[in-house]
Amino acid sequence: MNKPSINRAKKQHYYVKPAPVRRVGNSQLLNIKPYLSESNSQKNRIAGSLISLFPEVENCLPKFNNEIENLDTRIIYKTNKLIKTLRLIAQKNKFWWYEPLGNISIDKEIVLEWWNQKKKLSIYVCSNSIDFIKVWGADMDNEMEDGAIYLDNNLLKSLWEWIAN
Amino acid sequence: MSNDFVEDDEVLYRCVFYGKNGYKIIENSIKVSSQAFTDRNQRPSVDRAKLCNHDPRHTQKDPRDGVVSLVTKDVRLIDSIIQNDQKGNPEFSYKIDVIYRPLEDNHAHAQIEPSPEYRNAKPFRKLLERLAYLANQREWDIEPLIEKL
Numbered sequence: 475m476n477k478p479s480i481n482r483a484k485k486q487h488y489y490v491k492p493a494p495v496r497r498v499g500n501s502q503l504l505n506i507k508p509y510l511s512e513s514n515s516q517k518n519r520i521a522g523s524l525i526s527l528f529p530e531v532e533n534c535l536p537k538f539n540n541e542i543e544n545l546d547t548r549i550i551y552k553t554n555k556l557i558k559t560l561r562l563i564a565q566k567n568k569f570w571w572y573e574p575l576g577n578i579s580i581d582k583e584i585v586l587e588w589w590n591q592k593k594k595l596s597i598y599v600c601s602n603s604i605d606f607i608k609v610w611g612a613d614m615d616n617e618m619e620d621g622a623i624y625l626d627n628n629l630l631k632s633l634w635e636w637i638a639n
Numbered sequence: 640m641s642n643d644f645v646e647d648d649e650v651l652y653r654c655v656f657y658g659k660n661g662y663k664i665i666e667n668s669i670k671v672s673s674q675a676f677t678d679r680n681q682r683p684s685v686d687r688a689k690l691c692n693h694d695p696r697h698t699q700k701d702p703r704d705g706v707v708s709l710v711t712k713d714v715r716l717i718d719s720i721i722q723n724d725q726k727g728n729p730e731f732s733y734k735i736d737v738i739y740r741p742l743e744d745n746h747a748h749a750q751i752e753p754s755p756e757y758r759n760a761k762p763f764r765k766l767l768e769r770l771a772y773l774a775n776q777r778e779w780d781i782e783p784l785i786e787k788l
Contacts, residue, residue: 536660575663577674581682589663589670596673596768605761607768610690612776614719614769620761 524550530557534576534586541578546601553584553599555625563631567636588637595637597623606633643691645737646747647712652695653774657703657783660665669782671707671765671774682750684738684769685709693708695780697747705783707774711737714751717769720762727747733762 475558525532525542531554535542557574564571574586584599594609604623611617623629645651653676656663661675676683688708691697695706720733733753742748751770757763 532661536658539659572665575670577660577672579674580677580679585674587663587672587674589665592773594768598764605764607764609768609772612772613740614717614765618719618765618768619645620765 479541506551528554530554531576531584534574535578535584536576539578541582544582545578545584546582548601549582549584549599552604552625556597556599556604556630558587559625559627559630560634563627563634564638567631571638581608590637593637595633608636643739645687645711645739646689647710647715649737650688650693650739651709651710651711651714651749652688652691652698652706652764652780653683653770654698654700655705655707655783657701657705660707662783664785669705669779669785671705671771671779673764673771676751676770676774678766681757682752683757683767685749685751686745686747687739687749688747699781703706703784704781705779706781708777709770709773713773714770717766720753720765720769722744722758722762733757733766735766 524547525535525545528550531550534557553576562576563569570590572588572590574588577585577587579585579598581600586597586599588595592610596607596609598605598607604625605620606623607618607620609618623633655671655675657673660672662669662671664670678684680723686698687697695708698704698706714737716736717735718732722730722733722734724730733755736752736754737749738752740750751766753762753766
């Protein structure tokens with residue numbers, strides 16, 4: 475039902491047309507699972523088409539970046555949800571907010587970066603994990619911290635509180 | 640004196656490519672991203688200012704690109720890139736060096752290299768953060784073209 479349909483174009487070339495996506499409440503894209511079972515080449519093309527359906531991700535990544543097509547759809551989905559959640563936390567708690575700078579790393583992760591005064595927060599969204607690095611000074615031993623997070627509101631709130639204050 | 644060894648006081652230029660989200664404007668200052676230092680081989684390229692007449696335009700690939708700089712000594716002082724074992728306990732720290740690697744078309748080329756090679760992505764991420772931090776402590780040698788909306 476939600477599987478991508480294949481259109482036959484001229485000269486026997488085929489392309490994959492993404493299935494329509496339904497938005498349901500806060501859980502956003504519910505039909506992403508069928509995409510995850512596709513072959514890698516299909517996944518890549520689908521990721522390229524899907525990106526426009528994830529405005530948070532589309533807005534923070536560089537325009538005209540071919541690497542978007544190589545992204546795992548789970549990473550796009552998680553990043554979109556992460557940015558939305560952090561923004562909501564900032565709004566609710568009247569914390570500082572700034573749109574992140576987004577990039578695709580050499581390991582095909584999405585890297586989000588924020589700067590606030592002397593503090594810097596980087597979040598690496600991978601298919602199986604979300605890692606962060608906090609930096610607040612030149613001393614790497616005492617002024618840099620890294621770790622893993624997941625999409626839990628309390629965890630994200632304490633992370634955002636750190637950069638916001 | 641031989642040019643093969645990169646002296647501690649040498650300035651190194653790094654190109655920040657236009658249009659690739661290598662920087663962000665925050666309250667009138669331009670912050671360089673850690674991803675502006677990334678490298679497929681985990682050995683970020685730099686140009687030795689001394690070998691390009693201290694002209695950062697040498698490092699630009701496009702007139703719209705920005706150029707930031709680092710000092711070799713600061714890079715060599717990065718001694719806290721730690722490799723943890725599987726249980727998360729510190730195993731050893733990487734030694735970071737600047738090695739002269741001249742190219743046919745770029746006599747000033749050098750690389751920021753670890754010893755030993757990075758075992759996984761995490762230490763390299765930390766290096767990128769540190770390089771961006773160091774670059775952000777200095778003025779841009781050439782600011783990237785900022786498009787006015």
